[in-house]
Amino acid sequence: MSDLLLHPNAQLFRVRHPDWAANATIYEVNLRQFTLEGTFRAFEAHLPRLASMGVSIVWLMPVHPIGEVGRKGTLGSQYAVRDYFGVNPEFGSLDDLRHLVQTAHQLGLRVLLDWVANHTSWDNPLVQQHPDWYQHDEQGHLVPPVPDWTDVAALDYRHPKLRRYMTDALLYWVREADIDGYRCDVAGLVPTDFWDAARRELDAVKPLFMLAEWDELYPSGGLTWEQFNPDTKLLEKAFNMTFGLRLHYLLDHIAEGKHPLRDIDSYLAAERAKYPPSVYLMHFTSNHDVNSWDGTEYERLGPLALPFAVLTVLLPGMPLVYTGQEAALNRRLAFFDKDPINWQDYPLQEFYTRLLQLKRRHFALQNGDPLSRFQRLPSPDDTYCFLRTKGLAAVLTGVNISPEPQLLVLPAAAAGTWQDVFSGQTLLFRAGEELVLPPQGWRVLEKQ
Template sequence: MKRFIIAALAVSMLAACKNETSEKKVNNKNEKAEKLAPINDSILGQSVIYEANIRQYSPEGTFNEFTKDIPQLKELGVKVIWLMPVYPISAVKRKAADGRFAEEIEDPKEREKILGSYYAISDYTGINPEFGTLEDFQKLVKTAHDNGIYVILDWVANHTGWDHVWIKEHPEFYTKNEAGEIIDPINPETGESWGWTDVADLNYDNKALWTEMRKDMRYWVEEQNIDGFRCDVAGEVPTEFWESAVEEIKQVKPIFMLAESEDKDLFEAAFDMGYNWEGHHILNAIAQGKQNAKDLSDYIKKIDTTYQQDDYLMNFVTNHDENSWSGSVNERMGDAAEVMTALIFTLPGMPLIYSGQEYDMQKRLRFFEKDTIPHQQNKFWPILSKLGTLKNESPALDGSKTPAEFIEIQNSDEHSIFSFVRKKGEDQIIFIGNLTNSVKSFSIAIDGQFIDYMNNEKVFEIKKNQQFKFSPWEYKILIIRQ
């Protein structure tokens, strides 16, 4: 991560800088298909990642219905699509929402509704027929690539479903209890089950497993032209395995690796980006009045000193786990949802959009059964579009391995007001936000005239010692005027 600096910014420093990031209108309708360059850090630095829940994305729940909408994702700044697992789901011990297995449900109509967890995989190189065919998947990947968007697959290396072929052909690949029975994953700290009873735990003490797992991962890159992986519970699998897999797969082509983990050791040679879980929980807590702007500032200082300069994290206000198990964005963040969304786009790192977030989804999606996200553009589509455009076009928001600087701006109420500047070269973006549910008055250690990016580029002026009054959760994204 970049070195963190606390500074008061003077007029001369800001006024002299030129603005090259005023909003540009983006029209993708008539663009010709782009030739996709190999995925690389310069592209990832100003990317938005989109998590696609194919089952719940449309009433049909198919690849083809999602593929139709890929071109419009460019409006949101999306450069990477992360597909939740696309593989066949185990029929054995297929779990229902109430914890029962589908085979325990007597009513055949009710039993048919149980589709199971995407993460209980029965075949790592197959396609879930629920979503369509391999040809449909190939069309999705090609459409994404034609639109300048990369595709990564969710990879579940920690466990398989109970009818995976390895259960019979390679039982030595699995963790067993004292009676020699294959078990579901256990918490290494407590020695007790996580409760993931619909999956069987893989044992990475067996190096033959490593070979087979690498082979299956390589298939998708070599044969299906995907661009990397988001790796489920990556910290529960040996780092050495991930490093060996990445080394082998990069012989085919460059790939992007996202870890569902904050374990910085994973970033040494295996992963490009991890989850910003701690930062996300702080945003939730601020929205609920349990923490404040000073806590967020302290956290950013901490990650700046604990991570390496080229490590970076994925920022989010929701994802499939948070939505289904912790609540919708509205449940967790309420009126703070917009300012928190603006923060994930402007803080160092890469912002995530989860299926339905762009349509103001107000519900928890069912995890084991069919559900559908809304598709009516409302408040958040234009917000995400403006933020995505700024992320794509402003070097000041570069968040990957060669990030733009993050400099905190002093203000008179550090527990309520969060203010900073991002800058790279002559490009600068300023964020000022009231992270409380109350009206707040404050002054800030900058002055000059700026472009109010989110407010139709109106001029926003700050004078020395001027007192500002921000409404609850009000924020400004300012661009330095030429």
Template sequence: MKSKIAILLLTVFLISCKEEVKKEEPVEKTPQEITIAPIDNDVLESAVIYEANIRQYSPEGTFNAFAQDIPKLKELGVKIIWLMPIHPISEAKRKAKGDLLVADIENPEERKKYLGSPYAVADYTAVNPDMGTMEDFSKMVDVAHENGIYVIIDWVPNHTGWDHPWITEHPEYYTKNDKGEITDPIQDNGEPWGWTDVADLNYDNQEMRQAMINDMMFWITEQKVDGFRCDVAHGVPLDFWEQCIPALREKKALFMLAEAELPYLMKGENLFDMSYAWEGHHVLNDITKGKKNVNDFDSYMNALDEKLEKDDILMNFVTNHDENAWAGPLRERMGNASEVMTALTYTIPGMPLIYSGQEYDMNYRLEFFGKDTIPKTKGKMWPLLEKLGNLKNNERALDGGKNSATYERIKTSKDTSVLAFKRSKDGSEFIYIANLSSKPVKFTLPVAGPFIDVMKDQTIDIVENEEHQFSPWQYLILRKQ
């Protein structure tokens, strides 16, 4: 009897142990989704945008290499990363330099040096294998989102490369000449632009329009991008954008940047949020060369009041990929005025841009059709951009989005050389004073009180109408105490 009881107790014990083990088995968990709050107007008010040239950003030229540095960009106040085209590049009619095509180069080793224009897209829904895989791209976007940074991709809606599947599958999607041949882009006067490595799209074709929207939709629904920078946006009919952008925004809140300077592209709530301040950029360039002065800058700012609606945003810049490649790097164009003009782009209404390499004092032209790389040694620009980015992110008086801080010009006794203005919002107030000339200048201005010189982090007392003397390109950014 005792043996039966013992056997019964042993059986119960073994069963209970088995159940206990079963309860403690680990449950397999799915990876946690990386999320970021939808981009909104508050983000745009204080954002710095960074143009990432993935091909040239690192020796590897990959998404993975760039992703490693995203936390560093956060130190510069970057809230939006704009990726230059990340799509495969057409090999057919690939450009080497100028009008020379890769196919025209006899030496096969020499041909390998030329990777083509990133704006000659061979497939809108794939990534350039030189940069990595689609999985690598997704991980890079996740890293950005983990750091509170939004990602927009460059979109080329005007034309495709000659290898794009549409060339053979849908030739009706393209502009054709009198002989029925697909053409490269043509100007309004009938002359070609010289962009022989791309084929011009025909926006009279409604099926092509829908295919374009579908391909853009892929990136926001499948790859979690937060918007688009649209190349030569004014080259596409306005009614396409009126069709496209609302359709995309039905799926997700987006930031839309137009490479253009035409206010109609930002009109209303369902078109582009921001466009380029090309005219302002050229004014700054000309001031550094002595071709223009502060009066010209004032005329530019006054004209904006008439042309723009209150919620229009301009992207202010001292360099970008076009300027660097074709006009020269920042130091080559602006010389000793580089810092004062950079500070100006952060303090006027709008959103400041940093282009890859600018933060490292890059002083050469990056290859446009071949492989190159940016420097990675911090010099003068990194601490300057870090300080300016912190101010832009945190001081309401520097808001530059759809509810921008006010801009009030302060008259001085030397207004052809000295620019002074006040920005204010929600009790925050900043004053920018700069000698925008290559000569020393003495001047007075109707400003008084104790201020913080934010670049030196020290108190400064200004007496109204006292005489100041600034050296060439000297500037102050003052926070009212």
């Protein structure tokens, strides 16, 4: 019997994943900064490159018109939505978005739109038309969901007509632009029963992939523990995947010397205690919030930026790559102003291609597969080594965070012929032989 059937909560998790998501990697597109033009059409030219890199899902940050009242910076936050049925003219037209989605589909890519259901800009027409749809303070004033989110007002989902409006808006983009799902901003601040009901209607149009910005093991979106509800149950009926925020912050703390590398074991144990293997969590070293507010992966992780990127791709979970990571982007992108990427001939394109294409093709690395096995290998301190296997297929990963080389003594399970995914070298191992892990580096081997 599989771990999926043995898990005590397995029967609660009813979301069906589309077949194409099993080996998927997701790429977040900061459209404003992606090109000098900052448009759908200019970004569309990058789709073949992303597809060849091994990306499966393209997540577009919000594409809607941005509020002007209380706007931050010169262009404002893309998360201050003024019109849920409109397209931000900064990016192009609805036809341009449709063309982007069609081109992505021709390349085998899926497209998610970023959806902000929890709050609107202050000049969204809903503020005047339906002020009762918003949260109010004791004096009757509209309020932001978080004090420093001063450019948005919080919605109140106790109102059935708001729920109907928001569901209709979600349905509109599936029908009009043929998108493949949504990334939902601070999804845990919106009642779970709204998402459950909306998901049923959306899937009646076409099966979607739904990503929640939330982690039921850790607060999301800059929230405090007091604001955080760990019992949202978003993954049971509504969402295919949530953010793996706890792993993200753990990697940051390991790089700072606050936690040992072996604490990844505790993270994985907590994840498995809460979720059956069928559940997807998304792992990453950067995204739009992390880059702009916490710092680049090079600021936060230093020389461990790439070793930890290896972990986020090859540990169980779906990996995310953020705009500019394949360009070794080493600056914080402005959030409210134009600040385009300098791609520099994509110096890390090959690095990510090796990892993402391995993820894409390998049976043992599939997302949410209860028949895939994870085996932690005994290894020196400051290293983290593991096997992922399914049948005869196997991938061996070793990461070394120390400034000195380390030796991994290979167990009997590692005997056989392997190919180094990065060097292409063929290696023959017997049990008890040693594998050298380079200083602050990694080895990734695929069994032949």
